[in-house]
Amino acid sequence: MHGDVEAATREELRTVQTDRLKRMVQQAAAVPYYAQTFEEAGVSPDTIESIDDIEKLPFTTKEDLRDNYPDKLFAVPREDIVRLHASSGTTGKPKIVAYTREDLAVWREAMARSLVAAGVSASDTVQNAYGYGLFTGGLGFHDGAEELGATVIPIGGGNTDRQIDFLEDLGSTVLSCTPSYCLYLAEAIEARGVDPHDLPLSTVIIGAEPFTDPMREEIEEALDVTAIDVYGLSEIVGPGVSIECAEAQDGLHIWEDFFYPEVIDPDTGEVLSxxxxxxxxxxxxxxxxxxxxxxxxxxxxxxxYDECDCGRTHVRMDNVTGRVDDLLIVRGVNVYPSQIEQAMLEFAEVAPHYRIDLRREGALDTMELTVEHHADVADVAGLAERIRKKLNSKLGVKLSELHVVEPNTIERTTVGKVQRVFDHRA
Incomplete structure (x- = not known):
């Protein structure tokens, strides 16, 4: 472990959380947006006496962050801010996030803890293939690895030929990137004729987009590595909010002294058990x-909240199974893309590359699915029929069209997050 707090008792964590929540609410009260929402909710800093009182506070949404663009949510003077990051802004104004020097120290600590949990040590060489710049992934991993004392190769995203060169020539033992790019890199390594067993690479830390266990297994087999899931988001800090431990790989530890988690019913806002x-x-x-x-x-x-086999007591979140705003409703059936992926990847003959196209024909919605098969599949038509039956029986999904195509047919992403769903209904 990277610190004693990772094995703190629940009571010790609650004490830290209570003290820090009180300070956060006091800090937020100086922000006009929060001052207004506190008044509307009938709460004030004095209302918060323990961490249990957090449910009295109003929710914050991504729309609130965009509505207060660019800096109306900053709680300190501009001269105290040493770094700004931003989301991509692909669906509107970007979400701007700010850091003081102390905030960056917290982020480095959270990332260093995360790397240690993933099995990384100061003796490792970390090839960081997350994008640098406004995206928090690159600098988040970079600073955390340096805090740990590991060697960092700040290669960033893309430039696949050089990625492979450095894996071979510089002896990288850890790779950090998105799961979709990791699969792309594995294919490029195979195409070059490099045997992954000859590389010193032992761990890949993948995040920034959802993925399923079959996709993880594909990565582990293709690169002969352990694949660790990491979670974070710029609005909170960046990567390092939570991560799987290498010992158990059974849920992602959330660093509860820095980030307090709840799970709610997305429709009612009720806190769930x-x-x-x-x-x-x-x-x-x-x-x-x-x-x-x-x-x-x-x-x-x-x-x-059960104590993990690794000895860490911080709560574990399950792998993200989807997003509230990714819910697909097709002919009255509710389904998440990850559920479709999970079902189709139960077939060993199917590769973890797929595309969903949604269309509207008259008053009816249609779903078209394109998947790739592995090179050694003899009965493609039979495989397609089995996929159709599986999706229908397991998820209630009836496909308008299903295409099972040759390997390397679906467009790959060479950098950044992959797009799986294309909604043409608008």
Whole structure:
């Protein structure tokens, strides 16, 4: 472990969370947006006496962040801010996030803890293939690895030929990137004729987009590595909110002294019990420049408070199974893309590359699915029929069209997040 707090008792964590929540609410009260929402909710800093009182606070949404663009949520003077990051802004104005020097220290600590949990040590060489710049992934991993004392190769995203060169020539033992790019890189390594067993690479840390266990298994087999899931979001801090431990790989530890988690019913806002699946809500407990209270992440998961086999006591979130805003409703059937992926990848003959196209014909919605098969499949038509039956029986999904295509047919992403769903209905 990277610190004693990772094995703190629940009572010790509650004491830290209570003290820090009180300070965060006091800090947020100086922000006009929060002052107004506090008044509307009938709460004030004096209302918060323990961490249990967090449910009295109003939610914050991504729309609130965009409505207060660019800096109306900053809680400190501009001269105290040492870094700004931003989301991509692909669906509107970007979400701007700010950090003081102390905020960056918290982020480095959270990322260093995360890397240690993933099995990384100061003796490792980390090839960081997350994008640098406004996206928090690159610098988040970079600073955390340096905090740990590991060697960092700040290669960034893309440039696949050089990625392979460095894996071979510089002896990288850890790779950090998105799961879709990791699969693309594995294909490029195979195409070059490099045997992954000859590479010193032992761990890949993948995040920034949802993926399923079959996709993880594909990565582990293709690169002969252990694939660790990491979770984070810029609005809270960046990567490092939670991560799987290498010992158990059974849920992602959330660093509860920095980030307080809840799971709610996405329709009613009701806080759900341990183990119930719903929308993840996070509150920053150590963010001065831009405290964020009860942020609705949109990610679907559940929480497990049992002590992990690794000895860490911090709560574990399940792998994200989808997003509230990714829910597809086709002919009255509710389904998440991850559920479709999980079902089709139960077939060993199917590769983890797929595309969903939604269209509207008259008054009816249609779903078209394109998947790739592995090279050694003899009966493609039979495989297609089995996929159709599986999706229909397991999820109630009836496809208008299903295309099972040759390997390397579906367009790959060479950098950034992959797009799986194309909605043509608008």
């Amino acid at each position: 341990e183990g119930e699946e719903g929308e993840l809500v996070l509150t920053t407990l150590a963010k001065d420049a831009m405290p964020v209270l009860r942020y609705r992440t949109g990610d679907i998961t559940s929480l497990n």
